[in-house]
Amino acid sequence: MPEYQIHAPESLSEILITCEHASNRLPFRRGVGRIQRRILDSHWGWDVGAWELSLDLARRLDAGVIGGRWSRLLLDLNRRADDPTLLRPWAGDVELPWNVGLDPAAVEDRVTRYHTPYHGELDRLILRRLVRGVRPLLFAVHSFTPCLNGRERGFEIGVLYEHHPGPAHRLGRALRKAGLSVRYNRPYSGMAGMMYAVDRHGSHHGLTCIELEVNHEILRSPAAIRRLGKLAAPAVQELLRETGKRSSKRRA
Numbered sequence: 001m002p003e004y005q006i007h008a009p010e011s012l013s014e015i016l017i018t019c020e021h022a023s024n025r026l027p028f029r030r031g032v033g034r035i036q037r038r039i040l041d042s043h044w045g046w047d048v049g050a051w052e053l054s055l056d057l058a059r060r061l062d063a064g065v066i067g068g069r070w071s072r073l074l075l076d077l078n079r080r081a082d083d084p085t086l087l088r089p090w091a092g093d094v095e096l097p098w099n100v101g102l103d104p105a106a107v108e109d110r111v112t113r114y115h116t117p118y119h120g121e122l123d124r125l126i127l128r129r130l131v132r133g134v135r136p137l138l139f140a141v142h143s144f145t146p147c148l149n150g151r152e153r154g155f156e157i158g159v160l161y162e163h164h165p166g167p168a169h170r171l172g173r174a175l176r177k178a179g180l181s182v183r184y185n186r187p188y189s190g191m192a193g194m195m196y197a198v199d200r201h202g203s204h205h206g207l208t209c210i211e212l213e214v215n216h217e218i219l220r221s222p223a224a225i226r227r228l229g230k231l232a233a234p235a236v237q238e239l240l241r242e243t244g245k246r247s248s249k250r251r252a
Contacts, residue, residue: 003117004069007055011064012129014240016136018122020077020197021143022051022067027074031097043145044091045071049219050143056229057141061236066122074098075114078142078197086111119200126205137167137243138198138209139236143216144187155181158213160190162199168210170242174235187213208243 024046039045051067058065068077073096079086087107089099129136146153157180161168172182188194195211202209219225
């Protein structure tokens, strides 16, 4: 079984969706008590509703999707290998026994076993498009908790970017037109390394990359996810059309 989950692996779509925090599962039961299970089920362990939204958007957009198979508390696929939050020994005030006391060799083994295959497959999905003349938009889907450390996050969608403010703002405007409340580089900033996965591959291949952060309060049920997918998919399609037009003008 691969260390990632994938939808439409043979797709040559113009959009490639990624969902690094798709799962709250672990590949073992060691050290998982009741309190650790509660943390895994919370926003600490995964991005609530993000994988289901990714699949909904993929079906509406006829796109390919790759997602993480395991919890971010095993290893965070959206972090550099030298990031201190790659392997957390604690989540809030809860100790994570499977991450405590790891020596460099154990960390290297974890990275090689889980981080490397995910990013290798994402690169393969990009390369098979590029050799066929398709330059995909890389579109990461994540979710956030509406309240963190006592601070309310009173909006529905965050559009994250670093190198591509134009496409990000075009997407944001289309989402606002659909009736959603939108912020840019909130609740995290793409300029602070918080969209590592798509930025890593986008920068390497010269591709546009954007991350969507969704308040998980609007992802609480299958019906809510379908509603958001129905609103968001046309906004992404509009962005793809605009990106395609601009690419054609540059080539002309």
